[in-house]
Amino acid sequence: MAIVETRKLTKVFKQGQPGAVNHVDLETREGEFLVFLGPSGSGKTTLLRMIAGLETPTSGEILIGGNVVNHLPPRERRIAMVFQSYALYPHLTVYQNIVFPLKAQKVKKELHKQKVEWASALLGIGRLLDRKPRELSGGERQRVALARAIVREPSVFLLDEPLSNLDAKLRASAREELEQFQKRVGTTTIYVTHDQVEAMAMGDRVVVLNQGTVRQIGTPQEVYDQPADTFVATFLGSPPMNLLETDDLIVGFRPERFLPSGLVAGSGSTDEIASRMKTEHLLLADVGKRVPLRFRVEYIEYLGAERILYGALEGGRFPGKAVASRIPSGVTERYEANSVHDFIVPESELKFFDRASEKRVAPKAIPWQ
Amino acid sequence: MVSGTGRRVFGGLVHALVLMAFSVLLAFPFYWMLITIFKRTNDLYNLQNNPFKFNEKPTLEHLQLLFHDTLYLRWVANTAFVGAIVVLITLVLAVPAAYALARLTGRWGERLGIAIFLTYLVPPTLLFIPLSRLVAILGLQDSLWSLIVVYPSFTVPFSIWLLMGFFKSIPRELEDAAMVDGLTRFGAFVKLVVPISVSGILTVVIFSFTLVTQEFVYALTFISSEAHQMVGVGVPIFLVRGDVYYWGSLMAACLITSLPIALLYNLFLDRFIAGFTVGAVK
């Protein structure tokens, strides 16, 4: 077990060009599942490879377990890494793949068999030990790669998009398993992904990266509900947060908080609202002050559990601004393309950002008409 | 209309015929050499005879001539000796060079690789005059070492080029994984890159060895004494005297020399093909 810390960590691949990783400061907690989340090209892999020792930092320090490890080669950092391609050794059997780190690190021979069996049992791949990697499915390969990573009981796990090669269904179950597994072994884990669902579901905390800089570090709830800037606000959530620009401010609200006014408590009798809904999932509590907006629906995506309405605001302060609304399937109201409706946003759900810096600022009152 | 079974039988027949035709085509030279070795000279030169069979009693005289009156075995040993050392030198130089060019030098690696390959395209006939001066300066005239020094100048570039393709097709992440798993970069190279590239390395071995056995120009010009000949030069020089061809002995020398190489090729055929088509399929 160990804590990983980076101090002003920077990587510039070509002089004169912007760095792939810029002044990153972060610190894991003991046994934590920390997720690096960012779009592709945001420097997640480079950051992870520097922690692993596979890439030399241009400047800054890396600490593992309290010691600066910049000068140590990967093999001396007591880490294990799972690569996006899994990087299984193609000429070796599954058994030989898993035992490879033990041999390389000169673990006593008597222990090999027992440790491989422990790791393969933990991942349920005991019956695959004689196969070659090319004879395995994607899910099996991923397990072998994990078994190879845990067999030497490292102090830190580094995982680079380990689920991105699996199909959607397998990915969901693998995600669940991986999370359970990490809780069980309790090893500090850094997990790289560009998939916000993965990040939210698995991470104890999420580090949101863009263009090599850290935009926000926080629990999934914090980064979703209290985004530090407009990048985080729009990168998380699908569809992203609606943003409206005005003077020196940007006002934002989530599509799931942008709802037909008739469906929010306080805008009619409770019976009336309940009769228009099949389930009670929708927020019925009194939401306090509301901002009314007229919404012209342009097209509708039906996603089963919800509908997403895309369209634009009408009249008011932001005429013609594109916005989206997410409506749970319990709402039976019909919406047609090119119809105009009265919608509201609870005022408490509004987020304010400074227009110049794009950072979040304290709520302000703005005239909506 | 042809029924399904009919078509299958017909297809099988064509398949068998094609295979047979090729087998005959490829086996015929061996048959011809074999029968010529044991034919009496009169039988060979009599145009009235059927050339495909023995018309007189077979004889061992040609083999006797080859083994007793020439230094054939010595030449074979010379060739094997030069071949082994050239293969060794080629591997020692080409494997690390190819790895370095494939991995460590980025874009320049590729350009350098192409430049090295271009040197392979310079015909040996152009080079043998300057190289013979070089051999003279080194004092290696009439020594097998002259060939050992010269042959790597074309086995090495080609091998580097071939192995570069191999090493490039190995994902870098594999080496990264090995380094995280506890090896040094050199360890990862020895324990991972070399075993994965074994087809390419075998191809280099076979290619270099074959080249040594069949090279003619240098072997002819650098070596003069009978005892130092390579088999590919000694046989035609000492078994063709004036306009007299010792056909039986010539054929015996050819057959005995070519059989091991043919067998070697057969044994490693799949790997050999993989060696030349690296990257063509995933």
Ligand SMILES: Nc1ncnc2c1ncn2[C@@H]1O[C@H](COP(=O)(O)OP(=O)(O)O)[C@@H](O)[C@H]1O
């Ligand atoms: N070896 C390299 N040489 C030059 N540029 C690189 C190298 N590796 C990554 N980069 C660049 O660094 C940036 C970050 O890449 P990467 O860390 O792979 O992003 P991510 O993993 O978030 O998709 C990208 O712009 C990429 O082109």
Ligand SMILES: [Mg+2]
């Ligand atoms: Mg990446």
